[in-house]
Amino acid sequence: MKRGLSDACNLFFLTLSNPTRLAILELLRQRDMSVTEITTALDQEQSMISHNLTPLVRCGLVFVEQHWKERIYSLNHETMEPLFQIMSDHFDRYCAKKAGEINCTTTTKKLANI
Amino acid sequence: MKRGLSDACNLFFLTLSNPTRLAILELLRQRDMSVTEITTALDQEQSMISHNLTPLVRCGLVFVEQHWKERIYSLNHETMEPLFQIMSDHFDRYCAKKAGEINCTTTTKKLANI
DNA sequence: TCTTCGTATGAGTGTAACATCATATGAAGA
DNA sequence: TCTTCATATGATGTTACACTCATACGAAGA
Numbered sequence: 001m002k003r004g005l006s007d008a009c010n011l012f013f014l015t016l017s018n019p020t021r022l023a024i025l026e027l028l029r030q031r032d033m034s035v036t037e038i039t040t041a042l043d044q045e046q047s048m049i050s051h052n053l054t055p056l057v058r059c060g061l062v063f064v065e066q067h068w069k070e071r072i073y074s075l076n077h078e079t080m081e082p083l084f085q086i087m088s089d090h091f092d093r094y095c096a097k098k099a100g101e102i103n104c105t106t107t108t109k110k111l112a113n114i
Numbered sequence: 115m116k117r118g119l120s121d122a123c124n125l126f127f128l129t130l131s132n133p134t135r136l137a138i139l140e141l142l143r144q145r146d147m148s149v150t151e152i153t154t155a156l157d158q159e160q161s162m163i164s165h166n167l168t169p170l171v172r173c174g175l176v177f178v179e180q181h182w183k184e185r186i187y188s189l190n191h192e193t194m195e196p197l198f199q200i201m202s203d204h205f206d207r208y209c210a211k212k213a214g215e216i217n218c219t220t221t222t223k224k225l226a227n228i
Numbered sequence: 229t230c231t232t233c234g235t236a237t238g239a240g241t242g243t244a245a246c247a248t249c250a251t252a253t254g255a256a257g258a
Numbered sequence: 259t260c261t262t263c264a265t266a267t268g269a270t271g272t273t274a275c276a277c278t279c280a281t282a283c284g285a286a287g288a
Contacts, residue, residue: 182264
C-alpha cells in the first residue's frame with residue numbers, strides 16, 4: 001500500500017465498520033437483491049438501507065444496476081471474498097471464539113503463535 | 115464468514131478505520147518499534163499513540179513484547195500483508211487514483227469492469 | 229395526468245469515538 | 259529510596275457518525 005492511500009483505506013474500513021452494512025454484505029453474498037428485498041430481509045427502515053448502501057457503492061464494495069423500477073445491488077465478489085477469507089482465517093488463528101463473543105488472546109507474539 | 119462474527123468484524127474494521135492507527139500499521143510494516151519510536155516517527159502525543167495501540171493489540175493486528183523498559187510492537191504480518199494486498203488490488207481495479215484523492219467510479223457493474 | 233411503487237435525499241438528534249490534558253504505574257539506575 | 263525513563267490510564271470536551279422521520283424524485287401503469 002503506497003503512501004497517500006491512507007485516506008482511501010480509512011474510508012474503506014470506515015464503510016465496513018458498521019453492523020447494518022456488514023449485514024447487507026452478507027446478504028448480497030448469497031444473491032443480488034433490490035433495496036426492498038434487503039429492507040425486508042433485515043427488517044429495517046428503507047431509508048436506513050438506502051443511506052447505508054450509498055457508502056458501500058461509493059467504495060466499490062457493491063455495484064448497482066437499474067432494472068425497471070428496481071435498483072438491483074450486487075456484491076463485489078472479487079474484493080469481498082478474499083476479504084471474508086482473511087477475516088475468517090484471522091479469527092480462527094488469533095481470536096478465541098466462544099458463543100458469539102470475541103476474545104483476542106494475542107497480547108504477545110508467543111501467545112499468538114500457539 | 116459464519117454468522118455471529120459480525121460483531122468481531124465490526125470491531126476489526128472499526129480499529130482499521132482511523133488515520134493514526136493506519137499510520138502505525140504502515141510504520142510497523144517496515145520494522146518493529148517501541149512506543150517512543152512510533153511517537154517520534156509520527157510526531158504525535160505519546161498518550162495518543164498508546165491509546166491507539168490498545169485496540170490494535172486487542173484485535174490481534176499487532177503484537178507486543180516487553181524488552182527492558184520498552185514495549186516493542188510488531189505487525190501481524192500474516193493477517194496484514196494479504197489485507198494490504200487486497201486493498202491495493204481493489205483501489206487499482208475499482209477506484210481512480212489521482213493525486214492523493216480517491217474517486218470510485220463503480221456505479222454500475224459495467225463501469226466497474228472497464 | 230394522476231396514482232402507485234421503489235428508492236433516494238435532507239434535516240434533526242442522540243450517541244460513540246477521538247484527541248487532549250493530566251496523572252499514574254512500573255522498571256531500572258544512582 | 260529517590261529519580262528518571264517508558265508507557266499506560268482516566269476524565270473531558272468536541273467531532274463525526276448513524277438512525278429516524280419526513281419528503282422528494284422518477285418510472286410505470288391506469
